[in-house]
Amino acid sequence: MCLAIPGKVLEEFERDGMRMAKVQFGGIVREASLDYVPAAQVGDYVLVHVGFAISTVNAEEAEHTYQLLEEMDQLTELDAPVVDEVSARKPQ
Amino acid sequence: MKYIDEYRNARLARSIVSEIRRIQTRPWVIMEVCGGQTHSIVKHGIDRLLPEGVELVHGPGCPVCVTPLETIDKAHAIAAKPDVIFCSFGDMLRVPGSHGDLFTLKSQGADIRVVYSPLDCLKIARANPEKKIVFFAIGFETTAPANAMLVFRARQEGAKNVSVLVSHSLVPPSMTYILQSPQNRVQGFLGPGHVCTIMGYREYEPISERYKVPIAITGFEPLDLLQGTLMVVRQLEKGTATVENQYSRVLDRDGNVTARKLVNSVFEVSDRKWRGVGWISKSGYKLRWEFREHDAERIFEVKEIDTNEPAICISGQILKGIKKPHDCPAFGTLCTPLTPLGATMVSAEGACAAYYAYGRHLDKQKTAAAPTQVGGIA
Numbered sequence: 001m002c003l004a005i006p007g008k009v010l011e012e013f014e015r016d017g018m019r020m021a022k023v024q025f026g027g028i029v030r031e032a033s034l035d036y037v038p039a040a041q042v043g044d045y046v047l048v049h050v051g052f053a054i055s056t057v058n059a060e061e062a063e064h065t066y067q068l069l070e071e072m073d074q075l076t077e078l079d080a081p082v083v084d085e086v087s088a089r090k091p092q
Numbered sequence: 093m094k095y096i097d098e099y100r101n102a103r104l105a106r107s108i109v110s111e112i113r114r115i116q117t118r119p120w121v122i123m124e125v126c127g128g129q130t131h132s133i134v135k136h137g138i139d140r141l142l143p144e145g146v147e148l149v150h151g152p153g154c155p156v157c158v159t160p161l162e163t164i165d166k167a168h169a170i171a172a173k174p175d176v177i178f179c180s181f182g183d184m185l186r187v188p189g190s191h192g193d194l195f196t197l198k199s200q201g202a203d204i205r206v207v208y209s210p211l212d213c214l215k216i217a218r219a220n221p222e223k224k225i226v227f228f229a230i231g232f233e234t235t236a237p238a239n240a241m242l243v244f245r246a247r248q249e250g251a252k253n254v255s256v257l258v259s260h261s262l263v264p265p266s267m268t269y270i271l272q273s274p275q276n277r278v279q280g281f282l283g284p285g286h287v288c289t290i291m292g293y294r295e296y297e298p299i300s301e302r303y304k305v306p307i308a309i310t311g312f313e314p315l316d317l318l319q320g321t322l323m324v325v326r327q328l329e330k331g332t333a334t335v336e337n338q339y340s341r342v343l344d345r346d347g348n349v350t351a352r353k354l355v356n357s358v359f360e361v362s363d364r365k366w367r368g369v370g371w372i373s374k375s376g377y378k379l380r381w382e383f384r385e386h387d388a389e390r391i392f393e394v395k396e397i398d399t400n401e402p403a404i405c406i407s408g409q410i411l412k413g414i415k416k417p418h419d420c421p422a423f424g425t426l427c428t429p430l431t432p433l434g435a436t437m438v439s440a441e442g443a444c445a446a447y448y449a450y451g452r453h454l455d456k457q458k459t460a461a462a463p464t465q466v467g468g469i470a
């Protein structure tokens with residue numbers, strides 16, 4: 001029910017005094033109200049819930065979070081046991 | 093970045109799980125509050141990826157589930173009236189009341205329509221000026237701005253034939269209610285990312301501080317859920333209790349101030365009853381007096397309805413994280429999504445319905461055994 005999906009703002013228009021947009025989700029384009037995201041612009045990704053954009057996705061924060069995960073992944077690989085001359089003789 | 097696919101990366105998921113396994117020294121019980129998160133967790137098998145000592149229990153954050161049976165019966169009584177067009181999100185149509193569901197009523201000739209957005213009701217109202225358009229305004233904080241906008245615009249346009257039957261719940265009072273229960277098992281929370289997109293997370297800080305529970309406001313994709321779990325486990329292991337924001341790409345501490353302003357002008361906080369749980373003080377919204385002309389409960393006088401829930405159903409304990417679907421003798425036998433007996437089976441986001449949808453009723457006998465298969469993440 002609280003499902004909200006990120007989509008790209010393709011174009012803006014006005015209808016009945018509301019600021020509306022065409023928003024692309026993968027291969028699907030739907031209309032959404034931009035009234036709750038006054039700063040959103042064409043090209044931004046917005047999070048849409050029941051026909052309303054409720055947030056603009058922050059690209060920098062997304063990159064940052066993802067980078068942290070990538071770093072953790074690299075550290076996990078570093079966690080693998082070091083095989084030296086002593087440990088090589090023992091079963092792991 | 094498209095903000096979906098990259099958050100389903102199996103390699104990164106495995107590395108988060110290894111990190112959780114590396115730092116975990118004691119058993120912990122963590123609740124995801126939101127029904128959308130429950131569905132995603134069960135769909136992707138996130139709970140089965142985690143080390144055995146990190147248990148996820150499923151919270152009350154499914155608005156369809158916790159809508160009281162009395163309200164559903166009220167909706168059905170209104171929808172059955174010949175001069176009414178009853179509009180609803182699709183999720184509510186199959187939820188049984190005391191006498192059938194909205195689909196049954198529709199098949200008997202009632203004009204019931206599924207809408208994508210509450211604003212669709214205004215179009216329907218313009219096209220049918222002789223009819224009364226009633227929208228079933230259910231939801232948590234995430235949906236409140238959309239529902240509030242319908243009421244606001246109906247008044248602005250003078251659309252007197254538009255009204256709403258409100259059944260709105262708020263997350264923080266339900267968390268406090270769970271933490272105050274003498275049987276409480278929950279030690280940390282994955283906070284509801286989309287609720288906090290609107291509300292921000294300031295109101296979660298006093299909960300975390302007072303009850304000494306870490307809370308990670310979390311998104312809905314597999315990596316979000318795993319990373320949120322890691323944040324909570326890290327805090328539990330360190331003995332800290334603060335609110336962290338895993339979902340920073342979407343929300344900040346203040347949430348959506350513009351949306352909240354409109355919500356607060358249309359709704360005010362009220363006590364409300366949660367199906368399976370009971371009354372929780374200041375845990376819902378009702379329409380403000382200024383909007384009473386659009387309040388379906390005032391327009392349609394429906395008598396107080398007495399309802400009885402089946403005694404066998406343990407959904408109240410499941411919603412509080414005390415029990416799980418497999419603990420119920422009726423799960424998957426007497427109680428299925430086609431014949432739901434209580435709150436957690438009536439919607440796809442309820443814990444019982446999610447377990448059933450992904451085949452977990454089939455391993456009911458095997459639950460004591462350790463899980464062997466992890467699936468779902470591409």
